[in-house]
Amino acid sequence: MNDMTHKGLGLATQTAKISASGVQVHYGTNHALKDVDVTILDRTVTAFIGPSGCGKSTFLRCLNRMNDTVASCRVSGQILLEGEDIYDRRVDPVQLRAKVGMVFQKPNPFPKSIYDNVAYGPKIHGMTRNKAELDAIVEASLRKAALWGEVKDRLDATGTGLSGGQQQRLCIARAIATSPEVLLMDEPCSALDPIATAQVEELIDELRHQFSVVIVTHSMQQAARVSQKTAFFHLGNLVEFGETGDIFTNPKDPRTEAYITGRIG
């Protein structure tokens, strides 16, 4: 499978941001992820697709070690972020998560003001020296998340009072406020209506110019619309990984074909 990874034309100049090899995940006795090898390129949107329970979210959560919070979870194999093994004993997951931000399935703003939601990350990482710098980061993040225009007059209003789509964009703004290098998105649009979904997808396309984005999605249309690379997971296996166009128009594996045509999943 690895041989397909670097085939993409025009992407040859892009460097690998994350390269995972031989990743295995066990939840207790349940072997959730079997020997996954994926390379995620810089400034690229990579989509993980597959039926429920196939391990795509599990793999995503390995990339910023959110799986550490699950007591029964064991991860083996190697995941390199710019050549450094993120599961090395010397790595503090807190520092890792500042570099690899995450947006969750359900919008989960803090029950604080919009401003505090975005400012929280920069504050705890000591990224600013004064209020003016913090204000600038908050504004820039909200602008990047295409939310600034809607909330600039009510930054003190509580973040949970926004609509679902706005909340999700607020969560994206919060995630990018710490200037991560990789942004992980776990089904970010599953709780959103089509209009909000379109806004978030547009946003993902914008973000691609600055970050490497990894998105887990149930919607194959969404994967086709926003991603350049697609990985198809099935029953804990990475079945196929390649150019999005190839996966959807010319799948190599019969299981991929069955899934994208709606016969399994």
Add this chain to the structure above:
Amino acid sequence: MTDISAAGAVPATKPKNSLFVQDDLTRRRNAAETRFKYYGIVAIVLSLSVLAVMLFTIFRDGTSAFRQASVAFPITLEAEILDPKGARDPADLAKVTTIGYGNLIGQQFANFLIAEGIAVEGISDKDISGMISRDAPGRLRDMVLADPSLIGQTIDFNAYATGRIDGYMKGRVTLETAELDRNVSLEQLQLADKLIAAGILTSGFNTGFLTNPDASDQRPESAGLGVAIIGSLYMMMLVLIFTLPVGVAASIYLEEFAPKNRLTDLIEVNISNLAAVPSIVFGILGLAIFINFAGLPQSSSLVGALVISLMTLPTIIIATRAAIRAVPPSIRDAALGVGASKMQTVFHHVLPLAMPGILTGTILGLASALGETAPLLLIGMVAFVTNYPSGPFDGGVLDPATALPVQVYSWASRSDPAFIERSSGAIIVLLAFLVIMNVAAILLRRRFERRW
């Protein structure tokens, strides 16, 4: 049913049922539901009526404790009796005992009655001085010792009437009961009628009930809750100081940091078991450890607070853990996702959201601790304490004190009817404290509640 099914195009295999007619199953289900509703209503009515009966009895018996009869008359503090040497030397003044003051008061009161022209045929001098509480000489002596310049002056003195006279004004003592009572004579009651008519014997709000210390069987009229209220306040303060940090820290550790293994399971089970241990057992524990082993003073609020803390801790831990668990995991994910450490996640996000639950649980735990009696009996807080503990920063928590529920218990076991009345009155005060604490819990909950 008939006309609809006749017109219906239903397959013949299944008979058509009209929606207008209930079938047997539906009727049985509806009947079960109605029965269940009535069980619930009966249960609520039953418990409310028991509560109503309880409150009614307490208030019927207890409200009179908040009124007290007193006698007001001028008294001349004669120098030759109170300070025979005339030097105003405190050492000399202290030599005059309450008996001397008692004689002075009895004499002055008799003289005052003669001057006012109030007389009852056949009344003895002992009966006249017996109208006034035996608490009065002590109070007058304290006044004089505090301010010797009063000697030689005539002051307006306000003394409690004795418990029987007070009872007569409240209707508890009547002419019929007085005939059988050795503690009060018919002449005294006749005199009381005249004094009431003259406005000398009056009944007013009994502030002494809330401020005075306990008093002996001979003078129930001067018994009050002062020491018990101070003791209970000290204990609640200390319990709060001991339990809140420990309870919250333990809960946070168990909920957020502790690995899930046999050991933590064992700890959890034991915390729940501790909450169910009878309180008297904690009393014995406190007696053995804090008093016999550690040598802390008996009857002190500190020991009471330590024992009650042990009892309250499991309640607070259980409430706090429930509050922490109720914070949605998505908030933790969000905080961890932006790179907050575990500790930042807990203190910046989880704890503020769990705060209303923690505070409510703590206050309710304190409220149940406030009413706790059994362990305090064992560590000696049921003692007869007539001296106020000193201030909280002068070692007052080591001084002997009682607590409200214990005071209720000890008054209820005394024979004088004035103590029975005070016992119910003390329950009212205790209930008032509990209501205040519960209202505080509700207000705090409202104040801190946030939605997510």
